[in-house]
Amino acid sequence: MRLRNVKGSREQIAENEYVLKNAENNKGKWKEFFQDDKPIHLEIGMGKGRFLMEMAKLHPDIHYIGIEKYSSVLVRALEKMEEEPLPNIHFLRMDAEYITQYFDKGEVAEIYLNFSDPWPKDRHAKRRLTSRQFLARYDEILADDGKVIFKTDNRGLFDFSLEEVKEAGWILDYATFDLHHSEYLDGNVMTEYEEKFVNLGNPICKMVIHRAK
Numbered sequence: 001m002r003l004r005n006v007k008g009s010r011e012q013i014a015e016n017e018y019v020l021k022n023a024e025n026n027k028g029k030w031k032e033f034f035q036d037d038k039p040i041h042l043e044i045g046m047g048k049g050r051f052l053m054e055m056a057k058l059h060p061d062i063h064y065i066g067i068e069k070y071s072s073v074l075v076r077a078l079e080k081m082e083e084e085p086l087p088n089i090h091f092l093r094m095d096a097e098y099i100t101q102y103f104d105k106g107e108v109a110e111i112y113l114n115f116s117d118p119w120p121k122d123r124h125a126k127r128r129l130t131s132r133q134f135l136a137r138y139d140e141i142l143a144d145d146g147k148v149i150f151k152t153d154n155r156g157l158f159d160f161s162l163e164e165v166k167e168a169g170w171i172l173d174y175a176t177f178d179l180h181h182s183e184y185l186d187g188n189v190m191t192e193y194e195e196k197f198v199n200l201g202n203p204i205c206k207m208v209i210h211r212a213k
Contacts, residue, residue: 009071009072009074009075010071012075012078013071013074013075013078013093016078016091018078018081018085018089018090018091019074019078019090019091019092019093020065020090020091020092023092023094023102024101024102026102027101027102027103027104027107028104028107030103030104030107034063038061038062038063038088039062039063039109039110039143040062040063040064040065040103040107040108040109041055041062041063041064041065041108041109041110041111041112042064042065042066042067042099042103042108042110042111042112043055043064043065043066043067043111043112043113043114044067044096044099044111044112044113044116044129045067045068045069045096045113045114045115045116045117045129046066046067046068046074046077046091046114047068047073047076047077047114047115047191047192047193048073048076048077048080048192049066049076049077049080049081049089050080050190050191050192051112051114051189051190051191052064052066052077052089053077053080053081053084053086053089054189055189056086056088056089057086058189059088060087060088061088062088062109063088063090064088064089064090065089065090065091065092066089066090066091066092067091067092067094067096067099068091068092068093069093069094069095069096071093074091074093077091078091096129096134096137097137099137099138099141100137100140100141103141104141105140105141106141106142106143106144106146107141107143108138108141108142108143108146109142109143109145109146109147110146110147110148110149111138111142111146111147111148111149112149112150113129113130113148113149113150113151114150114151114152114191114193114194115151115152115153115191115193115194116128116129116130116150116152116157117129118152118154118156118157120156125160128157128160128161129150130148130150130157130160130161130164130165131164132164132167132168135148135164135165135168135170136168139211142211144213145210146210146211147173147208147209147210148170148208148209148210149206149207149208150206150207150208150209151179151191151194151204151205151206152204152205153193153194153197153202153203153204153205154205155177155203155205158175158177158205158207161207162175162207165207165209169211169212170209170210170211170212171209171210171211171212172207172208172209173207173208173209173210174207174208175205175206175207175208176205176206176207177203177205178203178204178205179203179204179205179206180198180203180204181203184206
């Protein structure tokens with residue numbers, strides 16, 4: 001499921017200008033760092049970066065930060081950025097578990113979770129990016145009107161996520177079990193995985209949620 005280790009990827013990431021260094025120092029100061037009031041959107045588990053780059057092209061008035069913990073995956077996105085630099089994209093190599101150490105209350109407008117690792121074993125449920133534990137972390141950094149947008153081809157993970165949204169007291173804006181045959185497809189930007197699964201005929205699930213006020 002993951003790319004094999006890429007030799008020298010950590011060194012490439014450490015030297016790359018698009019990867020944010022010591023970003024935990026920006027907590028509570030992201031507006032100062034970017035020197036503007038543009039909203040910040042995060043993609044957690046950004047893979048090779050296709051979704052992030054397409055979104056950044058469509059919305060130059062938004063800062064996009066891609067979060068990826070695997071160096072061998074992140075380096076592929078950096079290669080794409082070298083070919084087509086975009087001023088409103090930055091990257092963080094980190095584990096999403098520590099996201100509250102990097103962003104303060106209200107600093108993030110939207111969070112994208114695209115085809116996240118399902119962690120199929122029950123004992124690993126809290127590691128799923130839509131678990132109530134992760135929803136609590138997002139609650140600490142999202143703006144009052146902030147949203148989490150989740151897509152997956154894994155129906156079991158989606159059903160789990162719907163339950164977690166309810167148990168965590170979040171509000172479901174909408175959900176669909178077959179995005180590409182639904183009223184919500186307009187404006188959809190596909191990831192690499194999404195294109196692959198759609199071509200195979202697999203239905204894509206999507207939900208948009210926000211916190212209860």
